[in-house]
Amino acid sequence: MEAGAGPTARERRARLGLLACAALAFAAALASLAIGPVTIPVEHVLTILWRAVGGSVAGPEIGLRESVVVLDIRLPRTLLGLMVGAATATAGAMMQGIFRNPLADPGLIGVSSGAALAAVLWIVLAAPLAAALPAAIGEFGLPASAFAGALMVTMVLHVVATRDGRTSVATLLFAGIAFGAMAGAGTGILVFMASDQQLRDLTFWTMGSLGGATWAKIAAAAPFVLVLLALAPLLARAFDALALGEAAAFHVGIDVERAKRLAIAGVAAGAGAAVAAAGVIGFVGLVVPHLLRLLIGPGHRLLLPASALAGGALLLGADLVARTIAAPAELPLGIVTAAIGAPFFLWLLLRRRAELFG
Amino acid sequence: MYEAKDIDYAVSGRLLLDGADLAVRPGRVTALIGPNGAGKSTLLKVLSGELRPRRGRVLVDGRDIAALGPARLAQRRAVLPQDVQVAFPFTVAEVAAIGLPSGERAPSRIAEALARVDLAGFRDRPYAALSGGEQQRVQIARALTQLAGCDGPGYLLLDEPTSSLDLSHQLMVVDLARQVARAGGGVAAVLHDLNLAAMIADEIVALKNGQVAARGAPAEVLTDAIVADLYAVTARIGTAPPSGPFLLPQAMTRLRGGLAKAAEGGGGPPSAVHEPTRQ
Numbered sequence: 001m002e003a004g005a006g007p008t009a010r011e012r013r014a015r016l017g018l019l020a021c022a023a024l025a026f027a028a029a030l031a032s033l034a035i036g037p038v039t040i041p042v043e044h045v046l047t048i049l050w051r052a053v054g055g056s057v058a059g060p061e062i063g064l065r066e067s068v069v070v071l072d073i074r075l076p077r078t079l080l081g082l083m084v085g086a087a088t089a090t091a092g093a094m095m096q097g098i099f100r101n102p103l104a105d106p107g108l109i110g111v112s113s114g115a116a117l118a119a120v121l122w123i124v125l126a127a128p129l130a131a132a133l134p135a136a137i138g139e140f141g142l143p144a145s146a147f148a149g150a151l152m153v154t155m156v157l158h159v160v161a162t163r164d165g166r167t168s169v170a171t172l173l174f175a176g177i178a179f180g181a182m183a184g185a186g187t188g189i190l191v192f193m194a195s196d197q198q199l200r201d202l203t204f205w206t207m208g209s210l211g212g213a214t215w216a217k218i219a220a221a222a223p224f225v226l227v228l229l230a231l232a233p234l235l236a237r238a239f240d241a242l243a244l245g246e247a248a249a250f251h252v253g254i255d256v257e258r259a260k261r262l263a264i265a266g267v268a269a270g271a272g273a274a275v276a277a278a279g280v281i282g283f284v285g286l287v288v289p290h291l292l293r294l295l296i297g298p299g300h301r302l303l304l305p306a307s308a309l310a311g312g313a314l315l316l317g318a319d320l321v322a323r324t325i326a327a328p329a330e331l332p333l334g335i336v337t338a339a340i341g342a343p344f345f346l347w348l349l350l351r352r353r354a355e356l357f358g
Numbered sequence: 359m360y361e362a363k364d365i366d367y368a369v370s371g372r373l374l375l376d377g378a379d380l381a382v383r384p385g386r387v388t389a390l391i392g393p394n395g396a397g398k399s400t401l402l403k404v405l406s407g408e409l410r411p412r413r414g415r416v417l418v419d420g421r422d423i424a425a426l427g428p429a430r431l432a433q434r435r436a437v438l439p440q441d442v443q444v445a446f447p448f449t450v451a452e453v454a455a456i457g458l459p460s461g462e463r464a465p466s467r468i469a470e471a472l473a474r475v476d477l478a479g480f481r482d483r484p485y486a487a488l489s490g491g492e493q494q495r496v497q498i499a500r501a502l503t504q505l506a507g508c509d510g511p512g513y514l515l516l517d518e519p520t521s522s523l524d525l526s527h528q529l530m531v532v533d534l535a536r537q538v539a540r541a542g543g544g545v546a547a548v549l550h551d552l553n554l555a556a557m558i559a560d561e562i563v564a565l566k567n568g569q570v571a572a573r574g575a576p577a578e579v580l581t582d583a584i585v586a587d588l589y590a591v592t593a594r595i596g597t598a599p600p601s602g603p604f605l606l607p608q609a610m611t612r613l614r615g616g617l618a619k620a621a622e623g624g625g626g627p628p629s630a631v632h633e634p635t636r637q
Contacts, residue, residue, distance in 0.1 A: 008482055010449065100445035241456050243445045247408050251439065252457055252504055253432025298446035 010297050017296035021309035025082065028316040032078040033070055035320060037327065040066050049075075077213040080221070081319050082312035084210070084278045087225045087270035089311025090232050092285025093292075093304055094263050097239030099173060102293070105285045106271035109157060109176025111150050113183035115275035116206060117190075118149025123201055124190045142205075142276065147224075150272025153179055154264060207332030208279035210319050221273040228270030229308055235263055236300040243298070281334050283341025284311055284318075290345075359383055360435065360513045360544055362405045365414035367397075367568075374400045375411070376568040382513055382544040387535050389559035390548045391579075393589050396565040398548045399440060402517050405546065406437045418513070433459070435513040436504035440521070440548075442497050444485050450496050451481040457504035467506055471499040474534060476527065490522040498531070511542035518548050532558045556580055556602045564588055576602045586613070 033045045048070045050057050088106070095104045106112050122145035157179065161172035191202055238259035241249035246256050274281070288311045289303060296302055315333075318340065322331040360382040367375040375397045382388050382405070390398045403409040405416055407423045416423045418434050426434075436457065444453060454468045472478055475495040480488070485496060498519060505512050516535070520528040528551070535545045535558050549555040555562055555576070562579040564572040566588055572579045580603040585593050590613040595603045 008449075008451065010482065102446065240452075243448065244442050244453070244456060245439070247403075247439050248437075248442055248456075250408055250428055251406060251432065251437040253429040253459065255428045293446065297452070298448055299452060 014296035014299065014302045017292070018302050018306045018309075021292075021306045021313070024313040025309040025316075028313040028320075029078050029082060032081065032316045032320055033074045035324065036069070036074060038066070038069055040070060045070055076215055076218055077210050077319070078316060080213040080218055080277055081210050081316045083218065083221055083225045084274045084281065085284060085312035085315030086308035087221075087228055087274040087311075088281060088284045088315070089288040089307040090228055090304060091267040091270045091274070092311075093289035093300070093307040094232060094235070094239070094267050095285070096289055097235075097242060097300060098260055098263050100243060100245070102290055103286070104173070106267055107180070107280075107282060107285065109172060110153050110179030110183060111176075111268055111271045112275050112280055113180040113187075114153030115146040115150035115272045116280050117183040117186045118152070119146040119205065119276065119279075120187050120190045120202060121145065121149075123205065124194050124198055144220075144276075146276035147272045149183075150268050150275060153183070154268035158261075158264060203332065205279045206334075208281035208334030208337070209322075209330070209332050210278050210315075211323075211330055213277075217277050221277040224269040224273035228266045228273075231262060231266040232304040232308070233301070235259055235266075236304055239263075239300040239304075240298075279332075279334065281315070281337050283337050283345060284314055287341050287345055288314055359420075360405065360418045360546075362401065362411075362416045363414050365401065365404050365411045365416075367400055367404055367409060367411045374568050375404065377414075378565065378568060378570055380405060380546065380563060380570075382515075382546045384511060384513075384544045385539050385542055386560040387539050387545040387547065387558050388561045388563060389555035389576075390546065390563050390565060391550070391552060391555050391588070392565035392571070396588075397568040398565050399517050400568075401565065402515055402546060402548055406435065406515050407431055408437075432504065433507070433509045433512075435515060436501040436508065437515045438497055438501045438517060438519055440517040442493075444493075448485050449481070450477060450483050450485055450488070453485050453496050454499045454503050457500040457502075457507070459507050464503075464507075468499075468503055471502040471506065472496075474502060475499045476530065491524060491527060494519070494522045495527065498534070502534070505538065505543065511538075511544075513544040513546070514538050516545065516547040518550065520549070520551065520554060528554060552580060552585070553604050556604060580605070 030042055030045060033049075034040050034042050044062055044066055047057060048062060048067050052071055091106045092104075095106055095109065096102050098104070119142055122142050126141060126145070157172060157175055160175045187206065191199065191206075194202055238249065238254045238256075241252050241254045242256070242259070244252075249259075250256050271285075289307045292303055292306050292310060296306060315337075318336040319333055322333045322336045325331060362378070362380045365375045365378045365380075366373065378397060378401050380388070380390070380401055390401065392398050400409065404411050404414075407416065407428070410424070418426070418431070423431055450472065451465075451468055454471055455463070457471075458464055458467070469478070469481065472480060475498050477492065477495055477499060480492070480496075485493065488496065498516075501514060501516075505514050514535070516531075519531045523531065532554065535547060538545050539560070547555075547558060549558070559576055561573065562576050563570060564579055564584060571588060572584050577597070580595055582593060582595055585591065585595065585605070591610045592613065593605050593610045595605055597603050
């Protein structure tokens with residue numbers, strides 16, 4: 001007889017899975033700091049990090065060069081990668097929770113497209129103006145523009161899809177697809193208008209890259225990503241309940257409209273920040289939560305933090321491939337995630353077709 | 359007492375509820391009956407707070423539910439909706455646990471609720487792999503889990519709780535509803551099966567065209583005349599003491615033209631005549 005008390009096998013596995021995701025993120029961060037044109041032993045990396053935060057350790061003598069590479073070049077990139085991956089995957093898991101559909105994604109409701117269009121607008125039209133502005137303003141023009149784009153799409157979507165205080169998920173989804181298409185057309189026109197130099201910027205940016213990681217970018221994205229990550233666990237029970245539909249979620253005590261508003265705002269902030277910092281990186285928000293549901297189950301209490309950790313790990317892994325496979329040249333990150341993510345996702349769809357659509 | 363008073367509810371100009379009342383009393387089971395489109399489910403949804411009425415008020419123990427908010431309302435009543443589609447591959451126990459208040463984990467309460475719906479060994483099965491009737495019983499277990507966590511005995515609202523169930527589990531629902539009432543809870547159930555309604559209910563409320571057409575004890579509402587008026591069928595109601603009135607489906611015939619014809623005839627609900635318990 002089952003006692004009914006104590007964790008089930010699934011709960012134990014889910015907790016182990018969460019720990020594994022944390023270990024994976026840590027390992028990916030170490031690899032990202034150690035691997036590159038100059039390979040730095042992991043123990044050196046750890047020593048450098050420890051000393052950088054003020055710890056003293058009797059360890060190997062470390063050259064200034066290694067220290068500069070780790071702290072000034074690779075650390076910003078690694079942190080930005082973790083943030084972007086965590087934000088993208090968490091935003092994906094949250095969108096799927098609201099839409100009650102494992103195929104939903106910030107890319108799907110046009111948030112990423114809106115952010116991308118605004119950023120491309122900046123590159124093509126405003127950057128010549130920005131050259132005349134002080135350097136600091138020019139630097140922040142691109143991320144600020146992408147933030148604004150993501151936020152604007154989200155707010156307009158909310159107005160379009162909300163009537164009498166209720167958000168229709170179907171309307172939101174279709175309006176999002178329309179916005180995505182419009183933003184894509186706008187981006188296409190701008191690419192057509194762009195000069196050769198701008199085009200190079202655009203390619204790298206619209207396909208995603210962590211190449212431009214700086215502390216300034218991290219500082220700009222951090223508040224948004226932190227808000228998203230702090231918000232996510234508060235909404236975990238709401239997402240579980242929403243899996244039964246909005247009526248049943250209300251019956252068990254969820255303020256459905258409030259939960260949806262919070263989730264939409266959080267997703268816009270997180271996805272906008274990620275797009276602003278690293279460009280459009282597809283499939284992470286779609287594949288990571290999906291894969292984790294297979295491993296640890298669909299309960300959002302563990303799924304959301306696991307998505308953040310695994311998303312960060314996956315993005316760093318993809319970035320590692322992007323910057324080493326054709327070294328010294330660098331592939332756009334979005335190409336790597338799409339090349340790995342798209343066939344994987346297709347395979348997943350075929351395997352689980354009945355479950356998803358049946 | 360959990361009551362909806364003088365409710366109007368309209369969707370795109372069509373009046374679905376037209377001054378309907380419903381009172382669910384602690385310790386009693388109320389069955390809602392009536393033809394398709396009479397407004398039974400709509401009235402239950404208004405009662406649950408899911409739909410906001412155009413006119414009228416819903417009070418639970420004297421407090422307006424609009425002022426309570428979803429979380430505190432959920433501590434006073436549990437609801438079994440008509441059709442629940444579960445997104446994502448949850449297990450049976452995980453679905454039942456969604457009835458728990460936030461942050462709470464009570465494996466024993468879930469196990470008890472699953473046992474009460476004959477699903478004791480189903481805890482770790484994927485919900486999607488169950489039959490329709492088993493899924494409906496999981497949803498009943500979820501509502502029972504929520505009810506067990508309510509402040510006091512609480513209220514249980516059931517919208518067609520037996521629609522996918524076999525004969526034995528239909529009787530299980532009757533027993534569960536009676537148990538909840540015996541423990542001091544109030545139960546409201548939308549039912550199509552009049553025999554089941556007669557077995558389960560202390561009071562039957564019959565709706566037609568968004569209005570209460572009749573209310574009272576089963577023997578008072580389930581009469582030849584009222585059933586004929588509600589459903590446009592001729593039926594002979596039998597009585598088998600001590601279990602109350604019953605209808606034999608074999609002994610019924612549809613009136614020619616059905617409900618549409620009967621409505622045309624302008625008979626109107628004989629509400630004044632058949633409301634013995636109205637105060």
